[in-house]
Amino acid sequence: MLVFIIRRFFQSIGVLLIMSLLVFLGVYAIGNPIDILISADATQIERARVIAAFGLDQPLWLQYWLFLKNAAAGDMGHSFVYGTSxxxxxxxxxxxxxxxxxxxxxxxxxxxxxxxxxxxxxxxxxxxxxxxxxxxxxxxxxxxxxxxxxxxxxxxxxxxxxxxxxxxxxxxxxxxxxxxxxxxxxxxxxxxxxxxxxxxxxxxxxxxxxxxxxxxxxxxxxxxxxxxxxxxxxxxxxxxxxxxxxxxxxxxxxxxxxxxxxxxxxxxxxxxxxxxxxxxxxxxxxxxxxxxxxxxxxxxxxxxxxxxxxxxxxxxxxxxxxxxx
Missing domain, CATH: 1.10.3720.10 (MetI-like)
Structure with missing residues (x-):
């Protein structure tokens, strides 16, 4: 049973990596949260500041890498709306x-x-x-x-x-x-x-x-x-x-x-x-x-x-x- 559980553990890691990539790309593709979270009257400077605060100014591959790195440490990020975990x-x-x-x-x-x-x-x-x-x-x-x-x-x-x-x-x-x-x-x-x-x-x-x-x-x-x-x-x-x-x-x-x-x-x-x-x-x-x-x-x-x-x-x-x- 121990061998079975160990094998399943490594299989699960692979599944998690694949699903995390699909989920991350899928969520990224549905739209830009800045268009909803920031008022249309906001200046470009204000938009740039919020985008940088959320880390959305980084390339997509870097955003995904940072997500994996933080997720491995148990941090799934902070809500854009509530500002909490x-x-x-x-x-x-x-x-x-x-x-x-x-x-x-x-x-x-x-x-x-x-x-x-x-x-x-x-x-x-x-x-x-x-x-x-x-x-x-x-x-x-x-x-x-x-x-x-x-x-x-x-x-x-x-x-x-x-x-x-x-x-x-x-x-x-x-x-x-x-x-x-x-x-x-x-x-x-x-x-x-x-x-x-x-x-x-x-x-x-x-x-x-x-x-x-x-x-x-x-x-x-x-x-x-x-x-x-x-x-x-x-x-x-x-x-x-x-x-x-x-x-x-x-x-x-x-x-x-x-x-x-x-x-x-x-x-x-x-x-x-x-x-x-x-x-x-x-x-x-x-x-x-x-x-x-x-x-x-x-x-x-x-x-x-x-x-x-x-x-x-x-x-x-x-x-x-x-x-x-």
């Missing part, structure tokens, strides 16, 4: 996004697994067909529309839940978390469900397909021939063998949820990194944009490593030496 701004709002993403993943697993199992074990029943039909809606309905409908129904019409915001938070090891308070939990429900809807549908279909395939395998037939109860067959033999692809999807979707939580955070005014990214793009705050995207890359790398290690735990037939191929 870009990574500090992100880490300040990251707990809110992580809480929302974790709630969405938990909701996806809690609803998706049992519904998918039910549909897979009883594919011809009315309930199974209904579940699969509803899962298509989960794939099809746009996130922004679902979010607006949730607000209209549960906040405006029924008045059960707040329209947006994070609400009151509690502290756990110095980290503010909304689910620790009743008010924070009420604020969390709608955005978490909105973010989880696609993943619920995805897990339902994966679980159904895996369950139907597992039921035809010899080890399930042998378990039935031994007289094992259906509950044990499903819980031990079927569910355990279909967890590997589901864990892969759930883990990768966790990173995707964080990366693409922008729409949900904007609709529900959730104070996370997604909303910060939107605000930064509007003013072309390059350090914040680059720091956010690089953080997402690192998270995906770590998630993939964790998934490979979990493979060997769940299924001894899967070796880490094979996972690296």
């Amino acid at each position: 870009a990574m500090g701004l992100i880490l300040e709002r990251l707990p809110a996004t992580l809480e929302l993403a974790a709630a969405a993943i938990l909701l996806s697993a809690v609803l998706g697994l049992p519904l998918g199992l039910w549909a897979g074990l009883r594919p011809g029943g009315i309930a199974g067909k209904t579940i699969m039909s509803l899962s298509i809606l989960g794939f099809s309905l746009p996130t922004f529309w679902v979010g607006l409908m949730l607000i209209m129904l549960f906040a405006v019409k029924l008045g059960w839940l707040p329209t947006g915001g994070r609400g009151e938070v509690g502290m756990l090891f110095g980290v503010p978390l909304g689910f620790l308070t009743p008010d924070g939990l009420r604020h969390l429900l709608m955005p978490a469900f909105n973010l989880a809807l696609f993943n619920i549908a995805l897990i339902i279909r994966l679980t159904r397909a895996g369950a139907q395939e597992a039921l035809t395998q010899d080890y399930v037939r042998f378990a039935r021939a031994k007289g094992l109860r259906s509950r044990r067959i499903i819980g031990v033999h079927v569910l355990k063998n279909i967890l590997i692809p589901i864990i892969t999807v759930v883990a990768l979707q966790f990173g995707s949820i964080i990366a693409f939580s922008i729409v949900t955070e904007t609709i529900f005014a959730w104070p996370g990194v997604g909303k910060l990214l939107i605000d930064s793009i509007r003013v072309l705050d390059r350090p914040v944009i680059v720091a956010f995207l690089m953080l997402i890359v690192v998270m995906f790398i770590l998630i993939n490593l964790a998934v490979d290690i979990l493979y060997s735990v769940l299924d001894p037939r899967v070796r880490l030496s094979e996972a690296q191929a």
Whole structure:
């Protein structure tokens, strides 16, 4: 395992370098932040002073080299707008996004697994067909529309839940978390469900397909021939063998949820990194944009490593030496 982790570490360094170059060039190409941050009435001397202060007067290759040098030391630059550390701004709002993403993943697993199992074990029943039909809606309905409908129904019409915001938070090891308070939990429900809807549908279909395939395998037939109860067959033999692809999807979707939580955070005014990214793009705050995207890359790398290690735990037939191929 140690050899595998070391190899993955060096692979990750290469991925980070390539992605950092692509991200840096991409952010550089979308526009000049000086045109937004400086008033049109500013003199050329004032413009030149601000450009020099931000380091934008340097050649692009030198800007990238300085970025790599500072990033290696843990400095992702300072925000053009706020004047503070870009990574500090992100880490300040990251707990809110992580809480929302974790709630969405938990909701996806809690609803998706049992519904998918039910549909897979009883594919011809009315309930199974209904579940699969509803899962298509989960794939099809746009996130922004679902979010607006949730607000209209549960906040405006029924008045059960707040329209947006994070609400009151509690502290756990110095980290503010909304689910620790009743008010924070009420604020969390709608955005978490909105973010989880696609993943619920995805897990339902994966679980159904895996369950139907597992039921035809010899080890399930042998378990039935031994007289094992259906509950044990499903819980031990079927569910355990279909967890590997589901864990892969759930883990990768966790990173995707964080990366693409922008729409949900904007609709529900959730104070996370997604909303910060939107605000930064509007003013072309390059350090914040680059720091956010690089953080997402690192998270995906770590998630993939964790998934490979979990493979060997769940299924001894899967070796880490094979996972690296």
